[in-house]
Amino acid sequence: MATAARRLFPALRKSLAGAGGAGAGAARGVSTDRAVGAAAVVGNHTAKWMQDTSKKSPMEMINAEPPIKVEGRIAACDGRKDKSYETASLGHPIEYICLDLDRPAVCKYCGLRFVQDHHHH
Numbered sequence: 001m002a003t004a005a006r007r008l009f010p011a012l013r014k015s016l017a018g019a020g021g022a023g024a025g026a027a028r029g030v031s032t033d034r035a036v037g038a039a040a041v042v043g044n045h046t047a048k049w050m051q052d053t054s055k056k057s058p059m060e061m062i063n064a065e066p067p068i069k070v071e072g073r074i075a076a077c078d079g080r081k082d083k084s085y086e087t088a089s090l091g092h093p094i095e096y097i098c099l100d101l102d103r104p105a106v107c108k109y110c111g112l113r114f115v116q117d118h119h120h121h
Helices: 002-019 032-051 058-064
Strands: 068-070 074-077 095-098 113-116
Touching: 068 074
Parallel strands: 068 113
Antiparallel strands: 074 095
């Protein structure tokens, strides 16, 4: 990946400079060096966060949630656990999940688990 990035950065810099004349990239605040530095800071931050064992990882938090029971064979997940309110700013694209398997089905976006509710009247 580093090799691909080294090949793409000069082309990106040249295309940004050519888009609005000389210095257009700098005028917009685009700096390849700053972007690479920011990626290193994010990497260091993540490494520090992962060392703190007192905090649960995102996957541990998701797995702590019990599977959501759904009537019918298809679950629709948009990332919101609480469906009592409508909002367009939270969640993810809607994912329709088939519940035909005997084990909980997992949403590929958020990791919420769903099972078919087999209640009999």
